[in-house]
Each structure stands twice: as structure tokens, then as C-alpha cells.
Amino acid sequence: MDKPRVVFPFVEAGFGHIMPMTAVSQAFEEKYGDRCEVVKTYFYQDTGNPVMKAIEDDLINEVRKHNHHKINGIMQFALMALVGQKASMSYLFNTRYKKGRQACMDYMMSLKPDLILNTHFSTLYFANQCREKLGLDTDIVAYCPDPIVGRQWDKRTDLIVLSSENGKKQAIKKLKLKPEQLATVPFMLRKTVENYDKGKQYYRELHGLDKDKFTVLLVDGAYGEGKLEKTAEALSKTDMNLNVVAVCGKNEPLYERLSKLETKENITFKAYGFTDKMLELNAAADLFVGKSGASNLAESSYLEVPQIITLYATPIEKWIGEYYIDEVGTAIKLDKIDDIVKKIGEYYSSPEKMQPYIDACKTVKTTAGGEMLADILFERLKVRFPEL
Numbered sequence: 001m002d003k004p005r006v007v008f009p010f011v012e013a014g015f016g017h018i019m020p021m022t023a024v025s026q027a028f029e030e031k032y033g034d035r036c037e038v039v040k041t042y043f044y045q046d047t048g049n050p051v052m053k054a055i056e057d058d059l060i061n062e063v064r065k066h067n068h069h070k071i072n073g074i075m076q077f078a079l080m081a082l083v084g085q086k087a088s089m090s091y092l093f094n095t096r097y098k099k100g101r102q103a104c105m106d107y108m109m110s111l112k113p114d115l116i117l118n119t120h121f122s123t124l125y126f127a128n129q130c131r132e133k134l135g136l137d138t139d140i141v142a143y144c145p146d147p148i149v150g151r152q153w154d155k156r157t158d159l160i161v162l163s164s165e166n167g168k169k170q171a172i173k174k175l176k177l178k179p180e181q182l183a184t185v186p187f188m189l190r191k192t193v194e195n196y197d198k199g200k201q202y203y204r205e206l207h208g209l210d211k212d213k214f215t216v217l218l219v220d221g222a223y224g225e226g227k228l229e230k231t232a233e234a235l236s237k238t239d240m241n242l243n244v245v246a247v248c249g250k251n252e253p254l255y256e257r258l259s260k261l262e263t264k265e266n267i268t269f270k271a272y273g274f275t276d277k278m279l280e281l282n283a284a285a286d287l288f289v290g291k292s293g294a295s296n297l298a299e300s301s302y303l304e305v306p307q308i309i310t311l312y313a314t315p316i317e318k319w320i321g322e323y324y325i326d327e328v329g330t331a332i333k334l335d336k337i338d339d340i341v342k343k344i345g346e347y348y349s350s351p352e353k354m355q356p357y358i359d360a361c362k363t364v365k366t367t368a369g370g371e372m373l374a375d376i377l378f379e380r381l382k383v384r385f386p387e388l
Contacts, residue, residue, distance in 0.1 A: 002037075003035065003036050003037040004035075004036050004037065004114040004115065004381050004384070004385050004388070005036070005037045005039055005111070005112055005113050005114050005115075006028065006032075006036045006037065006038055006039065006113065006114065006115050006116075006117070006377065006381070007039045007041065007111050007113035007115070007116040007117070008021055008024070008025040008028075008038070008039065008040045008041070008116075008117055009021075009041050009042075009043035009111075009116070009118060009120075009123040010022075010040065010041065010042045010043065011042075011043055011044065011056065011059070011119070011120035011122060011123060012042075012044075012056055012059075012060060013056065013059035013060055013062075013120060013122075016145050016293055016294045016295045016296075017119040017120045017145060018119075019188075019189075019190060019295040020119050020143055020145050020187070020188035020295065020369075020370075021117070021119045021143075022190055023188040023189060023190045023191065023367075023369065023370035024117065024143065024188055024369075024370045024373045024374055024377075025038065025040055025117075026190075026191065026370065027191070027370035027371045027373070027374040028374035028377060028378070031371065031374055031375075031378070032374065032378050035388055036378075036381065036388075039111060039113070041111065043056075043104075043107070043123050044056035044104075047103070047107055049100075049103050049107075051099045051100035051103050052100050052103050052104055052107065054099070054100055055097050055100045055104070055122070058096075058097070059122065085151045085152070085154075085155065088151065088152070089125055089152070089154070093122075093125060093126075093129075104126050105126060105129065105130055105133075105134065108123075108126045108127060108130045108136070109130055109134060109136060113127075113136075113138045114137075114138055114139065114381065114384065114385070115138060115139040115140075115141065115377060115380060115381055116138055116139075116140055116141070117141045117142070117143060117373075117377060118140070118141070118142045118143070118157075119142070119143050119144075119145060121142075121150075121152040121153050121154065124140070124142050124153065124154050124157060125154050127140045128140060128154045128156040128157060131156075132156065139158055139380050139381070139384065140156075140157050140158050140159075141157070141158060141159045141160075141161065141376075141377060141380070142154075142157050142159070142160045142161065143160075143161045143162075143188065143373060144160055144161070144162050144167075145163075145187075145188075145294040145295070146162075146167070146294060146316050146319055146320055147162065147163060147164035147166065147167045147294075147319050147320060147322075147323035147327075148164070148166075148167045148170050148171075148316075148319040149162065149167060149170070149171040149175060149177070150315070150316060151175070155175065155176075155177060155181075157181065158181070158380075159181060159182070159183060159376075159380070160177065160181060160182055160183075161182075161183045161184065161185055161373055161376065162182065162183075162184050163184060163185060163186060163187040163188070163369065164184065164323060164327065165184055166323075166327065167184075167319075167323075168182045168183075168184055183376060185368070185369040185372040185373050185376070186364070186366045186368055186369035186372070187294070187298040187364070187369055188369035188370045188373060189295075189298055189299060189302055189366075189367045189369065189370070190279075190367075190370075191367050191370065192279065193279055193299060193302050193303070193367060194367055196279050196280065196282070196283040196303060198283075200215065200283065200284055200285070200286070203280050203281070203283045203284035204243060204284045206280060206284075207245070207270060207277070207280065207281065207284060208270065209243040209245070209268055209270065209284060210241075210243055210268045213241050213242055213243045213268060214240070214241070214242055214243070214286050214287075214347075214348045214351070215242070215243040215244075215245065215284055215285045215286050215287070216235065216242055216243070216244050216245070216285065216286070216287050216289055216344060217245045217247070217281055217282060217284070217285035217287070217288050217289065217290075217300075217305070218231055218232055218244065218245065218246040218247065218289050218290055219247045219249075219278075219288065219289075219290035219291075219293070219296055220249075220290045220291045220310075220311065226290065226291045226310065226311045226313065227290075227291075227310045227311055227337065227340075228246060228248070228254070228290060229254060229257065229258065230337050231289060231310065231337060231340055231341075232244060232246045232258055232261060232269070232271075233261065234337050234338075234340075234341045235267065235341060235344070236261055236262070236263035236264065236267055236269060237263075237264060238264070238266075238267070238341060238345070239264070239266060240266065240267075240344070240345060240348050241266045241267075242266070242267050242268070242344075242348070243268045243269075243270070243284075244263075244267055244268070244269045244270070245269075245270045245271075245272070245281055245284070245285070246258050246269070246270070246271045246272070247272045247275060247278065247281065248271060248272065248273050248274075249273070249274050250273070250274045251273075252273065255271055255272070255273040258271040259271045278296075278299065279299060279303070282296075282299050282300050282303045282305055283303050285300070285303075285305045286305065286347070286351070286354070287305065287306060287307075287308065287344065287347060287354070288300040288305050288306070288307040288308070289307070289308045289310060289340065289344070290307075290308075290309070290310060290311075291309065291310060291311040291312070291313060291317060292309045292311065292312055292313075292317035292318070292320045292321035292324075293317070293320070294320050297309075297320065297321075297324050297330070297331065298364070300330075300361075301324070301328065301330045301360075301361045301364050301365070302361070302364070302365050302366075302367070303361075304358050304361040304362065304365070305361070306330055306331065306354050306357030306358060306360075306361065307324065307330055307331035307332075307357075308331070308332055308333075308334055308340060308343060308344070309321045309324070309325070309331050309332070309333045309334075310333075310334060310335065310340060311335075321333055328360055328363070328364055329356070329357065329360035329363075330357050330360045330361050330364070331357070332357075
């Protein structure tokens with residue numbers, strides 16, 4: 001028989017959707033790639049069709065706007081709650097993205113999935129539309145990187161997987177999803193995070209940092225929009241002996257400005273643009289400071305780095321932050337720059353005050369999520385293809 005096709009569509013809209021997709025697709029390919037045809041695609045990019053890429057560019061732009069002016073995200077979610085999921089998604093894909101909609105539907109059909117996993121709501125919508133309107137014969141699964149399922153996630157989906165039991169209860173109560181439509185696994189970290197075990201001093205020296213200084217990692221998502229610059233500027237003037245690492249992501253103007261930042265002699269300062277060294281930098285850090293991103297907070301927690309969350313750009317990020325503050329216990333939330341610097345000073349002077357947060361990090365120290373979801377996907381395939 002032909003091998004069942006399992007499709008993993010990657011979407012850039014922030015990198016919180018790419019990291020878990022990487023984890024599960026790698027786990028699935030390693031474990032079941034001999035029995036299934038694994039198809040990985042950057043959904044909006046791989047065809048080279050500009051009207052498809054325009055959709056992803058707009059999604060990226062919306063993330064940037066939410067980070068810069070959080071009222072954008074609040075208003076969008078309020079309107080979605082007001083008019084409902086169906087009307088909201090219809091407007092988005094039939095009006096706003098009308099030019100690229102057909103190309104996306106055509107590409108989804110051409111992939112011929114027997115099962116498709118989605119970590120972004122847009123490919124999830126197209127998969128469901130293709131099944132409902134065009135007869136695509138596929139099992140549709142979603143992994144929601146957020147601890148709560150928002151209204152943007154298509155309820156026609158066969159299975160939505162979360163990393164929070166409370167999120168599962170919320171989805172049943174508020175979104176009226178059926179229990180059999182929901183499952184939970186630990187947050188899907190890349191398996192490679194296990195390799196970053198050589199100790200903080202090793203990774204500091206690797207990046208030209210003082211191996212003995214308290215190290216603060218500043219991250220405001222893939223696009224560096226938020227309080228990162230002001231926090232870096234404030235820390236550059238303190239009397240603490242610090243390593244300060246600022247990751248600007250794809251925000252090149254911010255990177256250029258911070259590359260020229262003048263600091264006091266007691267501060268060792270490093271600025272990075274978009275980098276594939278995030279795990280090394282997390283492993284070097286004593287403290288993560290930045291906005292509430294699911295993958296960044298999960299990686300910091302795995303590497304036993306407590307977090308100060310400085311910004312909720314959207315209701316989704318508020319859900320994520322509250323999950324790590326209230327349920328997991330690895331983070332606190334501070335809004336004002338003066339309060340952030342004061343708290344860093346407190347941890348700098350009394351590192352033992354971070355110990356409860358470090359202990360909480362150890363409770364979520366697992367990379368099992370990717371393999372667990374890979375197993376769930378394969379078991380679903382076996383229902384349709386018993387010969388597997």
C-alpha cells in the first residue's frame with residue numbers, strides 16, 4: 001500500500017508556532033518515518049506564490065502591532081467574542097485574505113494529507129474548509145501552543161491538543177468543545193534542549209560573557225517589540241556587576257541601536273539579532289526578562305531560569321503568563337521599568353530568593369511532549385490504516 005501522508009505545515013507568525021511543530025515533526029519522523037510519508041512545508045512560502053506569502057506577512061505584521069500597541073490584540077479578541085468565531089474567521093479569510101484564499105485551498109488539496117497537524121489557526125482553518133467544501137479526506141489535528149484555546153481555533157477539528165489541563169476544562173466549558181476533541185501533553189520542547197547541560201559558566205564563556213557575573217537575558221519575541229530597549233538602557237546605568245544579553249530578533253533597527261549602547265564598566269553587554277543560539281543564551285542566564293511567549297518561557301523553565309514577564313501583548317500572552325505565574329510558578333509579572341530593575345537588583349543581591357521559582361522550573365522539566373503527540377498522531381492513523 002502507499003504510505004499514509006502526514007503533513008506538518010509551518011507558519012511564521014512569531015516563532016511560537018514553529019518550535020512545537022519542529023519538536024513533534026522530528027519526533028514523528030524519527031519514530032514512524034519508515035511507515036508514513038512525512039511532509040514538512042512552510043505553508044505560505046514553499047509555493048513561491050506572492051498572494052500566499054502576503055498572508056503570512058500580514059500575520060507577522062499583526063504580531064508586531066500587538067507587541068507595540070497591545071490595544072490591537074485586546075480589540076481583536078473583544079470583537080471576536082462579540083461576533084463569534086464563524087463570522088470572525090469568515091471575515092478574515094473571505095475578505096481580508098480573499099486574494100490568497102484560493103491559492104491556499106489549492107495548495108492544501110495538493111498536499112493530499114491523510115492526517116494534518118496544525119500549530120497555527122490559519123492552516124487549521126484551510127484544512128477544515130477543504131474537508132467541508134472540497135471533500136479533502138483527512139484527519140485534522142491541532143496543537144494549541146497556548147494554555148487556553150482561543151476562539152480563533154476552528155472547532156470543526158477532530159482533535160485539539162493542549163499543554164494545560166485547566167485549558168482543557170476551559171475549552172469544554174466556554175467553547176463547548178467535546179471532551180473527546182481534546183487531549184493534553186507536556187509543552188512540546190525541541191529534544192535538543194536536553195543537550196544544554198554544561199553549566200552556565202560554559203555558555204557564558206562561549207558568548208564572550210563574564211563567567212562569574214549574574215546574567216540577565218532580555219527577549220521580547222521574534223520581532224523585539226516591547227520593553228526590551230528601555231530595560232536594556234536602564235540596566236546599562238546600574239552599579240550591579242551584570243552580564244546583560246539583549247535578543248532583538250528580526251528587529252534590525254533595534255539591534256543596530258543596542259549594538260551601539262554605551263554601558264558602565266561593570267556591565268558586560270551583548271546584543272543579538274535573529275539568532276539560532278537561544279538555547280545557549282537561556283542556558284547561560286540566571287534570569288529571563290521579557291514578554292510572555294510560550295516557547296521562550298517553556299525553554300527557560302526547562303533550563304531552570306526563572307522569568308520576569310514585562311508585557312502581555314495580547315490576551316493569548318496574558319493566558320500564557322498567568323499559566324507560568326499561577327499554575328507552574330516559575331514567573332512573576334512586572335510592568336514598570338523601575339520595578340523590573342529593582343527586582344533584578346533584589347535577585348542579584350539575594351539569589352536565594354529565586355530558589356522557589358527554580359524549584360518550580362524543575363516540575364516542568366520534560367521533553368516528552370513531542371513524542372507523546374507523535375504517538376497520538378500515529379494511533380489516529382492506525383484507525384484509518386489498520387495495516388500500519
